[in-house]
Every structure is written in C-alpha cells, then in structure tokens.
Amino acid sequence: xxxxxxxxxxxxxxxxxxxxxxxxxxxxxxxxxxxxxxxxxxxxxxxxxxxxxxxxxxxxxxxxxxxxxxxxxxxxxxxxxxxxxxxxxxxxxxxxxxxxxxxxxxxxxxxxxxxxxxxxxxxxxxxxxxxxxxxxxxx
Ligand SMILES: [Zn+2]
Numbered sequence: 832x833x834x835x836x837x838x839x840x841x842x843x844x845x846x847x848x849x850x851x852x853x854x855x856x857x858x859x860x861x862x863x864x865x866x867x868x869x870x871x872x873x874x875x876x877x878x879x880x881x882x883x884x885x886x887x888x889x890x891x892x893x894x895x896x897x898x899x900x901x902x903x904x905x906x907x908x909x910x911x912x913x914x915x916x917x918x919x920x921x922x923x924x925x926x927x928x929x930x931x932x933x934x935x936x937x938x939x940x941x942x943x944x945x946x947x948x949x950x951x952x953x954x955x956x957x958x959x960x961x962x963x964x965x966x967x968x969x970x
Pocket of ligand 1 (some may be wrong): 834835838860864865866867868
C-alpha cells in the first residue's frame with residue numbers, strides 16, 4: 832500500500848483526472864486510512880461547492896452577491912482575537928449594508944429613471960461603482 836505522503840498529491844484530483852492505476856492506488860489507500868479518507872471527502876465537498884458557485888456565477892439569482900458578502904464578512908471574523916472580531920464584525924456588516932443599499936438604490940433607479948445617469952448607460956456596468964477619477968479620465 833502507498834504511504835500517506837505519496838497518496839496525498841492524488842487526494843484533490845477528480846476521478847477522471849487520475850490514471851486507472853492512480854485511481855486504484857488512491858481508492859485502496861483511502862479505504863484503509865481514515866485520515867486520508869477524511870481529506871479526500873473534504874476535497875470532494877470543496878469541488879462540489881465550487882461547481883455550485885460556478886453555476887451561481889453564470890446565473891446569479893437576486894440577492895446572491897449580498898448573501899455571499901454577508902457570509903464572507905462573518906467567516907472572516909471567526910479566526911481572530913475577540914476585540915478584533917467585534918471590530919471586524921461591525922465593519923463587515925457595514926460593508927454589506929452599504930453594498931446592499933447601493934444595489935437596491937441602483938435597481939430602483941434603473942426602474943424609475945433609466946436615463947438619469949449618462950455614464951451608466953454608456954458603460955453598461957450597473958453593478959460596478961465607477962470612481963469619479965476614472966470617469967474624469969474616461970471623458
Ligand atoms: Zn493515509
């Protein structure tokens with residue numbers, strides 16, 4: 832049987848990325864080694880999560896960006912000192928609130944007065960805030 836060290840590079844690979852020999856060696860090792868089995872399962876879940884996210888990117892549902900930003904804001908605060916955690920948490924919530932408010936304002940704006948902002952018509956980037964300096968250069 833292969834050692835954990837030599838099977839480790841095979842763990843993140845999807846089945847179709849391995850040669851039949853590699854796939855068999857990995858399967859045999861994972862069947863006998865709970866540590867590598869857990870690692871392979873984690874990679875598998877990660878791959879599934881990425882596949883779902885790739886789909887989301889292609890077909891963004893309403894509010895997807897806002898939800899992701901809120902989740903990222905919460906995740907980032909988990910590994911830090913409690914004092915930093917409190918500060919980062921409120922900063923993350925503030926950023927998410929600003930982003931949500933901006934998106935809502937743009938949506939409402941787009942519905943009621945689509946011609947009010949000439950640059951948004953020209954650039955066709957309704958979700959991307961354009962800094963004033965960049966606008967000045969673009970003119
Ligand atoms: Zn192992």
